[in-house]
Amino acid sequence: MATPTSHNKKSSSVKRILSEARELASDPSTEYTASPLEDNIFEWHYTLRGPSATEFENGLYHGRILLPAEYPFRPPNITIMTPNGRFELNKKICLTFTGFHEEMWQPAWGIRTALLGVQTFFSARDENAAGIGSLDYPIEERQRLADCSKEWTCPTCQCRNIDALPDPDPCKGSRKAESLPEGLTVDPDGGKKKKEEDDSRAEESKGAGKEEKVLDRQREEERGAISKTANRQDRKNEKQEEKEARREEERCETSLAAVGGSLEVSSEPVTPRRPSATTDPSRYAPPPSTPSDTASGHTGEAAQQHQMQLNRPSTDENLQKLAKIDKAIAAVLCLIGAILLRRIF
Numbered sequence: 001m002a003t004p005t006s007h008n009k010k011s012s013s014v015k016r017i018l019s020e021a022r023e024l025a026s027d028p029s030t031e032y033t034a035s036p037l038e039d040n041i042f043e044w045h046y047t048l049r050g051p052s053a054t055e056f057e058n059g060l061y062h063g064r065i066l067l068p069a070e071y072p073f074r075p076p077n078i079t080i081m082t083p084n085g086r087f088e089l090n091k092k093i094c095l096t097f098t099g100f101h102e103e104m105w106q107p108a109w110g111i112r113t114a115l116l117g118v119q120t121f122f123s124a125r126d127e128n129a130a131g132i133g134s135l136d137y138p139i140e141e142r143q144r145l146a147d148c149s150k151e152w153t154c155p156t157c158q159c160r161n162i163d164a165l166p167d168p169d170p171c172k173g174s175r176k177a178e179s180l181p182e183g184l185t186v187d188p189d190g191g192k193k194k195k196e197e198d199d200s201r202a203e204e205s206k207g208a209g210k211e212e213k214v215l216d217r218q219r220e221e222e223r224g225a226i227s228k229t230a231n232r233q234d235r236k237n238e239k240q241e242e243k244e245a246r247r248e249e250e251r252c253e254t255s256l257a258a259v260g261g262s263l264e265v266s267s268e269p270v271t272p273r274r275p276s277a278t279t280d281p282s283r284y285a286p287p288p289s290t291p292s293d294t295a296s297g298h299t300g301e302a303a304q305q306h307q308m309q310l311n312r313p314s315t316d317e318n319l320q321k322l323a324k325i326d327k328a329i330a331a332v333l334c335l336i337g338a339i340l341l342r343r344i345f
């Protein structure tokens with residue numbers, strides 16, 4: 001195993017790689033084993049068992065895992081060194097999570113995920129098995145290679161496969177199957193397909209975006225038209241209201257004038273302007289006798305106006321009431337005048 005002294009221990013990649021190495025050593029799998037080279041922790045060598053119930057089931061396969069400096073943010077590249085009839089030797093295996101399909105890789109995945117992916121990809125069939133670095137050897141040849149693979153020894157790390165990954169102890173149970181993490185596919189074209197799907201989806205959404213924009217513009221225009229119409233309607237209503245208000249004002253002025261006139265009439269008798277001139281109490285009796293008699297003329301005029309007011313076809317109750325009050329006041333004044341006259345004479 002690599003010693004951390006040869007690498008920058010502060011590097012997050014180095015920390016992560018060392019942590020994975022410790023974890024793999026402390027919790028070994030029956031399906032694979034892997035460890036970094038002593039002089040380079042960015043290069044690991046692995047030994048992987050062929051997937052069960054396949055022609056590779058008896059095989060043990062050794063290979064390299066090359067980790068990028070940006071690991072785990074970029075995926076590892078995996079090659080196989082043991083002859084197997086499924087993958088070309090020393091060529092990067094085209095898996096969705098390897099360097100061929102970087103966009104599929106998730107930093108949460110690790111060496112274990114990568115090895116499980118290779119194991120699953122071993123058993124892929126037909127077009128799923130095709131791709132860069134794939135071989136289509138006959139089953140018998142694959143089985144023969146599998147049987148030979150146990151004794152295969154790595155020229156780099158000098159590790160024999162059967163020593164690296166001994167057959168599981170039958171007393172401890174058979175092989176323990178491990179499942180791939182969610183989101184990981186081993187379809188060699190999966191990444192490509194996904195990219196195409198993503199692209200078409202992006203295109204669709206772009207198209208949808210355009211449609212949405214057009215719709216938005218239409219809506220905007222409709223809103224504008226509606227608001228213009230509304231404004232026109234508002235202006236119309238305002239004009240109508242103004243007219244109504246003017247008419248109302250006119251009506252008020254007319255009726256005020258009428259009331260004012262009536263008040264003028266009614267105020268006349270109340271004012272004791274010339275009590276001494278009220279020689280004849282009969283002066284309040286309508287109609288006036290002669291225009292030369294100023295007092296009686298004036299009062300006669302008032303009475304006439306009063307009468308006119310009363311005779312108006314549009315007389316309302318208020319005017320009638322005022323007229324009655326007028327009469328009552330006039331009567332009281334007459335009485336006062338009579339009393340005063342009696343006292344004097």
Ligand SMILES: [Zn+2]
Pocket residue numbers: 045046062063154155156157158159
């Ligand atoms: Zn090796």
